[in-house]
Amino acid sequence: MKIVVCLKQVPDTEANIKIGSDQKSVVEAGMKFIINPFDEFAIEEALKKREAGTAESITVVAMGPERTRDALRSSLELEVNEALHLVTEDDCIDGLAVAKVLAEQIKSMDYGLILMGKEAIDDGNMQVGPMLGELLGIPCISLATRIDIEGDKVTVKRNTDSGVEILESPLPCIITCEKGLNEPRYPSIRGKMKAKKMEIPQQNISLGTAGVEKISMTYPEARSGGRVIGEGPDAVAELVRVLKEEAQVI
Amino acid sequence: MSNLLVVAELQQDTFRKSVFEAVCHGKKIAKALGASVHVLIPGSIDKQQAAQLGEYGADEVLVAAEEKLKLYNADLYKSVIVNTAKQLDAQVVLFSATFLGKDLAPRVTAALDMVMASDITGYSVDGGNLQVVRPMYAGKVLAKLKLSGKCVISLRPNIFGAEKINEGQQAPVKDAQLPALESKVTVKEFSAKGGDKLDVADADIIITGGRGLRSAENFAMLEKLAALLNAAVGATRAAVDSDWRPHGDQVGQTGKVVSPKLYVMVGASGSIQHWAGMSGSKCIVAINKDPNAPIIQRADYSVVGDLFEILPVLTAEIEKNR
Numbered sequence: 056m057k058i059v060v061c062l063k064q065v066p067d068t069e070a071n072i073k074i075g076s077d078q079k080s081v082v083e084a085g086m087k088f089i090i091n092p093f094d095e096f097a098i099e100e101a102l103k104k105r106e107a108g109t110a111e112s113i114t115v116v117a118m119g120p121e122r123t124r125d126a127l128r129s130s131l132e133l134e135v136n137e138a139l140h141l142v143t144e145d146d147c148i149d150g151l152a153v154a155k156v157l158a159e160q161i162k163s164m165d166y167g168l169i170l171m172g173k174e175a176i177d178d179g180n181m182q183v184g185p186m187l188g189e190l191l192g193i194p195c196i197s198l199a200t201r202i203d204i205e206g207d208k209v210t211v212k213r214n215t216d217s218g219v220e221i222l223e224s225p226l227p228c229i230i231t232c233e234k235g236l237n238e239p240r241y242p243s244i245r246g247k248m249k250a251k252k253m254e255i256p257q258q259n260i261s262l263g264t265a266g267v268e269k270i271s272m273t274y275p276e277a278r279s280g281g282r283v284i285g286e287g288p289d290a291v292a293e294l295v296r297v298l299k300e301e302a303q304v305i
Numbered sequence: 306m307s308n309l310l311v312v313a314e315l316q317q318d319t320f321r322k323s324v325f326e327a328v329c330h331g332k333k334i335a336k337a338l339g340a341s342v343h344v345l346i347p348g349s350i351d352k353q354q355a356a357q358l359g360e361y362g363a364d365e366v367l368v369a370a371e372e373k374l375k376l377y378n379a380d381l382y383k384s385v386i387v388n389t390a391k392q393l394d395a396q397v398v399l400f401s402a403t404f405l406g407k408d409l410a411p412r413v414t415a416a417l418d419m420v421m422a423s424d425i426t427g428y429s430v431d432g433g434n435l436q437v438v439r440p441m442y443a444g445k446v447l448a449k450l451k452l453s454g455k456c457v458i459s460l461r462p463n464i465f466g467a468e469k470i471n472e473g474q475q476a477p478v479k480d481a482q483l484p485a486l487e488s489k490v491t492v493k494e495f496s497a498k499g500g501d502k503l504d505v506a507d508a509d510i511i512i513t514g515g516r517g518l519r520s521a522e523n524f525a526m527l528e529k530l531a532a533l534l535n536a537a538v539g540a541t542r543a544a545v546d547s548d549w550r551p552h553g554d555q556v557g558q559t560g561k562v563v564s565p566k567l568y569v570m571v572g573a574s575g576s577i578q579h580w581a582g583m584s585g586s587k588c589i590v591a592i593n594k595d596p597n598a599p600i601i602q603r604a605d606y607s608v609v610g611d612l613f614e615i616l617p618v619l620t621a622e623i624e625k626n627r
Contacts, residue, residue, distance in 0.1 A: 068558045068578040072445040081446075092559050148450065150421055151414055176558050178441050180423050182411040185379070189415035194380065194490045197408050200552075210493065214553050215377070216404040216504050217316060221494035228489075234545075234559060235552040266420030266456070270436065270449040275584065281602050287610035288618040294590070294608055295622045302588045302605065304567040305510070305534060305623070 056167030056204075056226065058101045058110045060135070061157060061187075062094035062117045063147075064126035065177040078271040079146070083122075090126045093172025095239040096232035098130055100202055101170055103237065109204045110168070112136040116160065118153060120144050124255055131250035132242035140257045149265035150182030156260050157183065158190035168209070169229040173198050184231035195229040196222050200236050308343055308393040309335040312386055312400050312409070313358070315348045322507070323401035325361050325467035327460055330428070331399045332362025332470055337430035340396055343367060345389050345481055347374045347382050352478050359476030360469040367481035376495060377405060380488035383412040388484040390417055395455070397435065402459035403506070414457040421457040422450055424562075426464050426585075443558035443581035462506065463564050464585070505556060508537035510567045513556055513583070514549075515541035517572020517593070517612055521549040526613075527571060530620045533627070539563070539583075541573045557582035572612045575600030592616070 066072065066081070067089050073082040090098070104110040113135040117123050120143070127138040141160060147153050161169065174181035188195025201212035204226070211222045211230060242250075284290045284297065298305045311331040313324045328344055335342045341364040346355060349370035358366050369385045386409065390398050398413060400406035402424040414421040426447070427438030435452045439461075452458075498504075505511050512531045514524055524538065531538045540550035542557055556563055558578035564585035571592045573579065580603070583589070591604035592612050601607045608615055 066442065069576065071577065072442045074446060081442075148448070150411060150423075151418075154411075154415060176443060179443060179562070180421075181407050182414070182421060182423060185408065185411040186415040189383075189412050194488070195412070196490060197379075198404075214551075216506060218495055218497040220492060222490055223493050224490045233552070234555070266453045267422060268451045268453065270451050272441070272446045272448045275440075275444060275447055278584065278589070278603055278605070282605065283596070283601065283607050283609060285608060287608075288614050290608045290610070291615060291618045291622050294606060294619070295626055297606055298567070298588070298590070299626065302567075304588045305626075 056110050057165050058104060058113045059161055059164060059166045059169045060094070060097045060101050060113060060115045061169065061171040061183070062098070062115055062126060062130065063091045063175045063177070064088050064117065064119055064123045065091045065175055068092070068176065074272045074274070079269050088122060088125065090129055091172050091175045093174060093176070093232055093234070096234065096236045097170035097172055098133055098135065099237045099239040100232060101135065102133060102240070104204060114139065114164065116141065116157065118143060118147065118156065118260070127255050128250055129242070131253050131255070132246045133240065134246045134249065138253070138255045140255050141260045142257050143260050143262060145262040146269055147262065148178055148269055149262065149267040150180045151186055152262040152265045154183045154186035154190055156262060157187055161187070162191065167226045168204070169227070171229070171231055173231040173233050184229055188229045193227050193229060194224045195231070196224060197231040198233040199230045200233050202230055202236070307338060307340040307396040309338065309340045309397045309399065310390050310393055310395040311342060311344045311363070312398065312406070313344050313346045314401060314403060314405050315346065315350060318348070318350060319354065320350070321401070321403065323403055323462040326462070326465045327399055327401045328358050328361040328363050329467045329470060330460060330465050334397060334399070334428060334430060334435065338396060338433065341365070343393055344476070345369065345386060347385050355478045356475040359474040360471055361467060362470045363476040366476045366478045368478060369481040369483060371483055371486070373486050376492050378488050378490060378492060379408050379412060380490060381486045382409055383416060384484050384486055385481065386413050387416045389481055392482065397455070398457045400457070400459040402461050406459045410457050410459045417455070419455045419457050420452050422452055423459050424461045425458055426461050428458070440562065443562055443578065444584055445581050461564070503535070503537040505537045505539045505554060505563050506561050509565050510534045510536035511539045511556070511563060511565045512536050512569045512571065513539035513541065513573060514544055514571050515573025516543040518544060518549065524549060526616045526620070530616065530623065533620065533623050541579055570600055570604070571616065573600065574598040575603060
């Protein structure tokens with residue numbers, strides 16, 4: 056069985072986001088980009104399945120501008136088998152437009168399992184996995200914290216907001232990965248050396264006319280805040296009074 | 306007249322809190338679009354209760370009381386919603402961005418080839434088109450989006466609030482038409498969350514602990530305070546990565562984004578990624594020993610000092626004031 060991992064390159068979690076003069080883009084100069092943290096869980100799980108012998112190979116697919124190559128290079132350092140770059144300068148805000156391009160690409164690939172993060176931490180859409188399942192006509196199980204493959208069946212554990220579910224699905228299917236699934240590894244020296252020599256094929260794509268159009272971006276209202284009630288346990292009585300009488304939140 | 310469909314979520318045979326704001330704001334959007342509001346309930350509910358959604362703006366309530374829908378299955382729920390949306394030729398399908406809404410809405414969007422905006426925190430209607438506001442980069446910026454054509458939106462819970470638009474009005478309740486219900490995915494096991502542990506995403510008050518708590522055991526102090534306030538206990542990434550708390554409790558850019566009425570942060574400095582996940586809270590309180598911690602500058606109210614001294618006093622004071 057072959058595994059396809061979809062990944063996205065995103066700004067680092069500690070990055071300050073600066074809105075560009077067009078009000079629609081983010082200033083990228085000096086910004087650190089990383090593999091979307093939830094996609095790291097997907098890569099790690101794919102590597103684990105290959106080590107266990109359930110998967111023969113791992114193909115990583117990423118969509119985005121030129122800089123996305125760095126994220127794909129990082130995945131090659133982890134010794135995935137191949138990487139594919141779908142190149143576009145389009146704003147990837149429209150989840151369905153993204154899912155359609157991915158579906159078109161993956162349809163012709165040989166895969167038994169598709170893994171990706173539960174969401175990308177930049178747009179936080181949480182849409183593409185389930186949409187892709189729908190478009191490819193295969194099941195999608197979201198937010199996995201455990202994945203067991205046996206033959207052509209996969210068992211997935213996930214935490215919902217009301218409890219814990221164990222789900223079973225035939226392969227092929229899509230699984231989106233949640234924190235807690237595994238501990239992503241660091242690349243080895245050998246992996247880093249190997250990745251240097253590997254090609255990353257590129258393919259130009261277009262998202263077409265998206266139904267979601269970004270009009271503008273703004274910063275959230277700055278909080279006035281900053282009132283220090285006092286120091287130590289002596290300040291507690293005043294804090295409780297303020298929360299009750301001024302803020303009226305308790 | 307066009308139609309707007311609201312998907313209502315049940316928990317233990319009763320409505321989740323988010324249903325009322327979804328119906329109420331569904332009505333407001335529908336009004337601007339000249340549409341009527343239909344509410345679909347996958348699962349069974351008391352008819353009387355269903356009819357009461359009329360008070361929040363429902364023009365009609367459709368109940369899909371089918372045994373197969375008792376346990377949540379994404380494919381089956383999707384089929385019922387898609388079937389109903391097609392029958393109504395729905396202009397807008399509206400979800401709450403709960404676990405279930407986040408799982409279902411993209412499937413419905415793809416099946417109906419609509420456009421989607423998740424987790425919105427604001428909306429307006431302009432010339433028949435819906436414009437929405439939604440956080441990006443976990444709330445570091447807000448994006449205004451224009452949605453063209455038929456669309457699916459999910460509302461971030463606890464932002465909009467619910468009001469009885471039509472006090473006393475009962476909505477007609479009908480059986481929803483069911484399509485063939487098939488799924489390749491089977492639910493092997495479901496164990497409901499132990500006790501009445503409140504999820505950070507649902508809570509009105511959250512008490513969050515960070516690195517300053519020093520151990521998993523010390524979170525018992527937060528649990529005690531939380532119990533008094535009917536609050537949920539949250540955790541920073543540092544606390545979760547130290548295995549002190551389950552990752553479901555994590556608040557921040559790689560955890561949950563929350564917007565409670567009161568957010569109390571104990572022993573955590575307030576990193577950018579954490580701030581992004583909770584800065585939408587109405588009131589923020591910080592307890593931290595470092596007067597220069599970023600959170601002290603930004604919280605509405607703060608107390609500087611040793612949390613191990615302050616927390617017991619705070620708990621006692623709250624108990625006294627109940």
